Amino acid sequence: xxxxxxxxxxxxxxxxxxxxxxxxxxxxxxxxxxxxxxxxxxxxxxxxxxxxxxxxxxxxxxxxxxxxxxxxxxxxxxxxxxxxxxxxxxxxxxxxxxxxxxxxxxxxxxxxxxxxxxxxxxxxxxxxxxxxxxxxxxxxxxxxxxxxxxxxxxxxxxxxxxxxxxxxxxxxxxxxxxxxxxxxxxxxxxxxxxxxxxxxxxxxxxxxxxxxxxxxxxxxxxxxxxxxxxxxxxxxxxxxxxxxxxxxxxxxxxxxxxxxxxxxxxxxxxxxxxxxxxxxxxx
Numbered sequence: 001x002x003x004x005x006x007x008x009x010x011x012x013x014x015x016x017x018x019x020x021x022x023x024x025x026x027x028x029x030x031x032x033x034x035x036x037x038x039x040x041x042x043x044x045x046x047x048x049x050x051x052x053x054x055x056x057x058x059x060x061x062x063x064x065x066x067x068x069x070x071x072x073x074x075x076x077x078x079x080x081x082x083x084x085x086x087x088x089x090x091x092x093x094x095x096x097x098x099x100x101x102x103x104x105x106x107x108x109x110x111x112x113x114x115x116x117x118x119x120x121x122x123x124x125x126x127x128x129x130x131x132x133x134x135x136x137x138x139x140x141x142x143x144x145x146x147x148x149x150x151x152x153x154x155x156x157x158x159x160x161x162x163x164x165x166x167x168x169x170x171x172x173x174x175x176x177x178x179x180x181x182x183x184x185x186x187x188x189x190x191x192x193x194x195x196x197x198x199x200x201x202x203x204x205x206x207x208x209x210x211x212x213x214x215x216x217x218x219x220x221x222x223x224x225x226x227x228x229x230x231x232x233x234x235x236x237x238x239x240x241x242x243x244x245x246x247x248x249x250x251x252x253x254x255x256x257x258x259x260x261x262x263x264x265x266x267x268x269x270x271x272x273x274x275x276x277x278x279x280x281x282x283x
Contacts, residue, residue, distance in 0.1 A: 001219045005048065007283060009215050012082065013043040014277045017246045018270065019078025023094035023101070025266040030094060030103065033256035034148060035075040037179040037212070037241040044218045045144060046079040054084040057111040063141055064130045066115045068123025069148035069177065070104040071258070077101050077110070085112040121154030123147070124174065128164045131172040131234075142225075146175045150182030152193040158203065161234070165204030168232035173225045174205070176236065177212065179243040181254040200236045212239030247272060 016039045024030035046052070050063040067076050074094060081088045086100070093099035100109040104118030114130070117123040127145035134141040151157060164172050176196065184190050193199070197207045206228050210221035218239075225235040243257070244250030247269045261269060 001216055006215050007280065009040075009043050009047055010280050011277065012047045012079075013040045014246070014273055014280065015082055016043055016075055016078040018273050018277075019081060019088070019091050020074040021247070021261060021266060021269045021273070023074045023077060023091040024260040025263075026092040027095040027103075028260050029258075030074055030260050031071040031258050032074065032247075032260065033181070033243045033250060033253070033258075034069060034177065034179065035072040036245050036247060036250065037243050038069070038072050038075050038146060038177050039078075039246065040213050040215065040241075041146065041175060041177070041218060041239060042075050042079050044215060044222070046083055048219075049222055050142070050144065052083075052112070054080075054112070057085060061139060061141060064114045064127070064143045066123045066127040066130070066143070066145045067105055067117055068127065068145050069120065069151055070117035070123060072146070072148075072177075073101075073103065073105050076105065076113070080110070080112040083112070086110075120148070120151045121156035121160075124157055125160040125163075127174075128160045128167075128169060128172060131164065131169040132167050134171055135167070135169065142171050142173065143169075144173045144175065146177065148182070149176055149178045149180065149187050149193070149196070150190070152176065152187075152196060153191040158199075161200065161203045161205065164234040169234050170229050170231050172234045173222070174200075174234060174236045176238050177241050178238055179241045181243045181252070181257065183254070183257045185254055196238055200238075205234045205236045206231065207236045207238060209238050209240065212241035213245055246276070 105113045131143040211217040221237040250256040
């Protein structure tokens with residue numbers, strides 16, 4: 001990856017994190033922890049990987065993205081605003097009555113959202129259907145689905161994976177945000193789903209471990225995905241991440257799964273992110 005591309009992605013990730021804090025603070029509710037852990041891969045997808053047109057959000061041949069862990073909507077909304085799908089000011093309306101930015105993605109309300117999600121596990125099934133549809137229509141369309149590691153508890157996840165392997169959906173990239181925490185605590189305590197890599201491999205997928213906050217590692221993972229086109233196997237990227245990444249007082253704290261920052265916490269977070277952004281700009 002070129003240094004200028006990496007810098008662009010790092011700046012985008014900081015801006016996405018700022019958008020997450022801005023929207024959840026304004027809403028006084030939401031899910032900042034899992035949104036922050038996914039900010040880097042979402043920056044990579046929207047600013048480097050996916051073929052999309054903000055000026056033509058319903059472009060038929062666009063790549064598709066499904067946020068299966070729908071509670072991380074603040075991260076996707078921030079990326080969409082930064083890409084120009086709608087004004088940045090709209091982020092302050094998160095979860096407000098009448099807003100097009102609800103607590104979970106709604107494809108009927110928000111430009112750039114390809115699938116309504118929220119009930120965990122179902123998003124991946126929708127993504128698999130999209131990938132199968134692209135195959136049937138002989139379209140060069142990639143489908144990307146972002147899941148949480150807590151979401152691996154859901155049986156429908158494994159039905160979708162079995163379907164994807166059976167129908168040879170090598171145009172499907174399944175990303176798992178492995179931050180080790182879910183709303184009730186550590187994933188290993190709530191429902192231990194390890195070893196995820198061997199499970200996905202047994203279901204017929206290519207599996208790669210990546211560092212979810214390192215753009216070189218993410219770049220390598222998505223290169224593998226493209227190299228696997230024609231293999232007849234879905235690609236799974238198991239991303240090692242940290243819940244609350246980028247905000248010191250939120251990092252690795254399960255309590256920030258579904259709690260918004262108060263005024264003081266918001267100011268601390270925004271100051272930390274702005275200092276990070278300024279440091280990146282001088283590089």
